[in-house]
Amino acid sequence: MDLTATDHDILEGRQGRAAADAFTLVLKFAEAVGAQRLLPCASAHVDGCLYHGEASLDFVERYVALEGRVKVPTTLNVGSVDLIHPELFIGDAALGAAGKRLMQAHLELGCTPSFTCAPYQTLLRPGFGDQLAWAESNAIVFANSVIGARTNRYGDFIDLACALTGRVPDYGLHRSENRRAGAIVAVTGCKDASPDQAGGIAVAAGLAVGRECGDTIAAITGLPGCTSEDDLKALGAAAASSGSVAMFHAVGLTPEAPDLAAATGGRQAPVVARLGPEEIAGILASLSTVADGTPLTAVALGTPHFSLTEFDRLLPMLDLAPFSVPIYVNTGRHEWDRLSADGRAGRLEAAGITVVVDTCTYVTSIIRDLSGAVMTNSGKWAYYAPGNLGVDVAFGTLADTLVSARAGRVVRA
Amino acid sequence: MSAQCLVEGAARGPSLKLDDPLSFWGGFDSSSGKVIDRFHPQHGACLSGAILFMERGRGSSSGASVLAEAIRLGTAPAAIILLVEDAIITTGALVAQMLYQIDCPVVAIRNQTEWQRLAALPRLEVTAGAGSAMLTPQP
Numbered sequence: 001m002d003l004t005a006t007d008h009d010i011l012e013g014r015q016g017r018a019a020a021d022a023f024t025l026v027l028k029f030a031e032a033v034g035a036q037r038l039l040p041c042a043s044a045h046v047d048g049c050l051y052h053g054e055a056s057l058d059f060v061e062r063y064v065a066l067e068g069r070v071k072v073p074t075t076l077n078v079g080s081v082d083l084i085h086p087e088l089f090i091g092d093a094a095l096g097a098a099g100k101r102l103m104q105a106h107l108e109l110g111c112t113p114s115f116t117c118a119p120y121q122t123l124l125r126p127g128f129g130d131q132l133a134w135a136e137s138n139a140i141v142f143a144n145s146v147i148g149a150r151t152n153r154y155g156d157f158i159d160l161a162c163a164l165t166g167r168v169p170d171y172g173l174h175r176s177e178n179r180r181a182g183a184i185v186a187v188t189g190c191k192d193a194s195p196d197q198a199g200g201i202a203v204a205a206g207l208a209v210g211r212e213c214g215d216t217i218a219a220i221t222g223l224p225g226c227t228s229e230d231d232l233k234a235l236g237a238a239a240a241s242s243g244s245v246a247m248f249h250a251v252g253l254t255p256e257a258p259d260l261a262a263a264t265g266g267r268q269a270p271v272v273a274r275l276g277p278e279e280i281a282g283i284l285a286s287l288s289t290v291a292d293g294t295p296l297t298a299v300a301l302g303t304p305h306f307s308l309t310e311f312d313r314l315l316p317m318l319d320l321a322p323f324s325v326p327i328y329v330n331t332g333r334h335e336w337d338r339l340s341a342d343g344r345a346g347r348l349e350a351a352g353i354t355v356v357v358d359t360c361t362y363v364t365s366i367i368r369d370l371s372g373a374v375m376t377n378s379g380k381w382a383y384y385a386p387g388n389l390g391v392d393v394a395f396g397t398l399a400d401t402l403v404s405a406r407a408g409r410v411v412r413a
Numbered sequence: 414m415s416a417q418c419l420v421e422g423a424a425r426g427p428s429l430k431l432d433d434p435l436s437f438w439g440g441f442d443s444s445s446g447k448v449i450d451r452f453h454p455q456h457g458a459c460l461s462g463a464i465l466f467m468e469r470g471r472g473s474s475s476g477a478s479v480l481a482e483a484i485r486l487g488t489a490p491a492a493i494i495l496l497v498e499d500a501i502i503t504t505g506a507l508v509a510q511m512l513y514q515i516d517c518p519v520v521a522i523r524n525q526t527e528w529q530r531l532a533a534l535p536r537l538e539v540t541a542g543a544g545s546a547m548l549t550p551q552p
Contacts, residue, residue, distance in 0.1 A: 025507060032419040032503045047474050053443060053482035058512050135474040153470075155477035155501035157508045214434075214469065215497075244434065244471040244499075384439045387449050 001030065002037045010165050018068025022164040029158050035169035039131045041072050042149075044163035045119050047135035048156050049079035049106055050363060051099040059157055060105040063164060069110040071166035075119040076111050077136045078305075078330075078359045079103040091365030103358075109164070115358035116332030118233065118305040120147060123334050128255060131174055133162030137245075138304045138380065141236030144247035146229060148255040150174045153246045173246055179256060180265035181219035181249050183272045185209055190277065193224040195313075196399045196413065198231050203379035203395075204280040206235035207287075210243025212272045219249040219263035227253060230310050237304050238379030287382040287395035290373045292410045294394065297372035299323075299405045300361045301398070302330030303381040310398075311335070311344060317402040318351040324408030326354055327401075328367060333357045362388055375401050375410060416548070417523060418541040419498055420506040422516025424491035425538040425551055428531075429463035431455060436472020437479040437505070446488035464539060465490035466532035470499030480505030484517045492518045492539040494548070496528045520546040 003011070011027070013020040030038060048060060080091075080099030107113055114123050117136050126132055126149035134140050134151040135158075143149040152172040154162065162168045172178055185208055190201050201224060209218045220235075232250060239245040249257035257263035275283075301314070306329050314329070329348070331339075336357045339345040348355055361367055362385045367374065373392040376382055382395045396404065399413035432454045435441060440450035446461035470476070480502060483489035489509075493502055498521040506517045518541035522528040531537070536551035 025504075025511065028507055029500065029504060032417075032507075033498055033500055048478070050475060050478070052438075052475060052478035053485070055481040055485050055509065055512065056478050059481075059508055062512070137473050140474070153474055153500060155474040155504045157477055157481070158500070158504045159474075241472065244469060383452075386451055387439055 001027070007038055007167065010167070016068065018063045018066035019071070019165050021066060022063065022068070022161040025158065025161040026165055026167055026169065030169035033169060033171050035171040037170045038167040039170045039174060041133045041162050041166055041168040042130040043072055043124060043126060043132055044070065044074040044159055045077065045134040045136060045139050046074055046106065046111060046159045046163060047077040048160055049076050049103045049115065051080045051095060051102050057098060057102050057105070060102060060109070060160070064105050064108050068164050070163040072163055073124055074111045074163040075114040075124050076106055077115070078117050078363065079115050080359060080363070114332060114334065116305050117360065118307065118332060121305070121307045121332065121335065122338070123332065131168055133159055133168040135159040137240035138233065138237035140246050141240050141248065142233055144173055145236055145249065145254050146232050153244070179247065180217065180267065181263045182216040182269055183213045183218050184269050185212065185218045185220045185273045185275065186271050187220060187222035188274060188276045190222060190224050190280070193226070195226045195228070196397045198224040198227050199234060199377060200284055200397045201280055202227060202231035202235040203238045204283040205275060206238030207242045207283055207379055208273045208275055209239040209248055210241060210245050213243060213245065215244045215246065217247050217249065219251055219257060219260055219269065221251045221260060223250055223253060228309070230307055233304055234379060238383070241380045241383040284395055287379065287393070289386060289392045290394050290410065292412065294373050295409045296325050296375050296394070296404055297369040298325050298367050298374045299327040299401045300367065300374050300376045300381055301327065301378070301401065303360055303362055303376070303378040306331040306335065308335055308338060311339060313398060315344065315347060317399065318347065320402050320406045321351040323352060323405040325405055327352070327405050328354045328356055328361045330356045330360045373410065375404050377401050416546040417498065417521045418543070418546040419503045419521055420510065420517065420519040421541050421543065422510070422518035423540045424464065424516065424518055426462050426464050426491040426536065428466060428534055428537050429458070429460060430466040430532040434467055434469045434471035437476035438473040440472065441479060443479050443483040443486060443488055446483065460490045461488045463490045464537045465493045466528070467493060468496040470501050474501055476501045477505035477508065481509040484509035484515050485513050489517055492520070494531065494539070495519065495521045496525060497521055497523065520548070
């Protein structure tokens with residue numbers, strides 16, 4: 001390992017005891033992944049605020065005790081509780097208290113109280129080519145693929161260790177030669193899909209990328225022309241749920257893939273999946289654990305956190321109110337501030353929508369009635385919630401979920 | 414053999430080969446040590462104390478916390494033998510070692526034939542130290 005003068009400063013304690021302690025973890029990690037050197041880190045996104053047991057808290061308290069401070073702008077992923085609407089938390093009180101302490105301990109280290117899985121939306125959008133230490137699988141995929149910033153799949157602990165040292169190991173996706181596609185996923189017959197259908201197509205393509213490509217970077221061709229940044233966000237989140245995906249190229253849509261040759265770096269790459277409308281319908285149907293017509297107890301939107309443009313797509317659909325079942329929408333507190341400031345929050349409340357900030361309905365106890373199926377437009381929610389919450393799930397497009405919320409059962413728009 | 418030690422330590426136990434990679438977060442319950450991913454072919458299997466063979470890591474980066482917590486609780490695999498190195502699994506095991514001084518060695522074999530051969534052995538002893546790793550069949 002080639003250590004710089006800065007690295008030696010940190011290692012030998014001249015930047016504080018916490019940085020020195022965290023540096024030993026960064027160094028061991030860097031050696032384990034075969035990095036030859038460390039790079040200066042532009043920002044960190046830390047996924048340490050979800051309470052997974054005492055280990056989560058013991059690690060952060062170690063650095064609070066050592067009087068640690070993060071050395072780069074550091075955003076925080078969702079926590080276990082909505083600190084702005086704490087009454088929404090209906091889980092075990094001791095767990096809620098530990099989760100709250102975990103969130104506050106991170107703030108004592110100088111992290112930004114963002115508590116969002118989508119910091120790239122309104123808060124801290126990295127620049128093209130920035131070297132990052134980001135955690136949270138959807139944020140990692142989005143930063144690499146949609147922005148063209150560079151991060152590996154950092155996990156809990158190492159993200160904070162990089163933030164406390166300002167250093168990140170130089171390996172994997174930090175290096176240009178490792179960012180080329182090695183497989184092609186060809187979407188066919190979908191070029192002229194509607195914006196609502198494009199959301200479902202993106203989720204299906206994402207699930208296929210995760211299943212077929214593993215950690216090989218995929219170049220996806222043939223996505224609808226109207227595929228939005230929110231759809232690419234959903235694609236990445238689905239891909240990172242079904243496989244160890246850290247990056248994809250959407251040819252013609254993402255910055256490192258103006259064409260297929262740029263995406264693959266001119267190499268031959270095999271077509272590992274062809275997805276026509278029938279295959280896409282089949283993949284999406286497999287996400288639902290219940291049949292159409294099944295009664296619903298809730299609708300869950302905003303996994304990853306809803307963007308302001310997604311709220312703008314949702315607002316006209318609120319004309320369908322009154323709804324028969326509660327609709328929960330997860331978003332970041334910075335988005336919520338904007339919605340509150342410009343009156344959109346009032347329209348959501350008037351339609352009976354429950355907006356959840358700082359956390360997410362699939363990781364914590366928010367949804368009050370889980371006795372029936374929950375409908376979502378999120379591939380990630382559909383993938384994980386049955387295991388996390390023990391709930392039945394129905395997948396649909398955003399429009400499907402709203403007409404179903406009105407009907408109180410699974411129907412299609 | 415080109416096996417790489419990712420996290421040091423020693424362990425022995427029955428081997429258990431996962432047919433698909435597992436996301437520890439959302440796919441594994443640290444209180445019971447069982448696989449809870451309903452899409453996983455070994456849904457319901459208990460991983461506690463096993464020499465776990467898993468080709469690669471997968472899924473959410475929160476897997477590191479779940480693994481560290483399982484190591485603290487004693488429900489984790491005794492060792493994890495990967496085909497290719499994985500940052501999330503490495504971190505979880507490293508932090509448990511830092512915080513609790515409990516070892517869950519992690520090794521990357523980096524050779525498919527060798528990984529398959531080792532995974533077929535019923536019991537193994539794993540000794541992973543600075544840069545090298547030994548996997549020895551046990552009776």
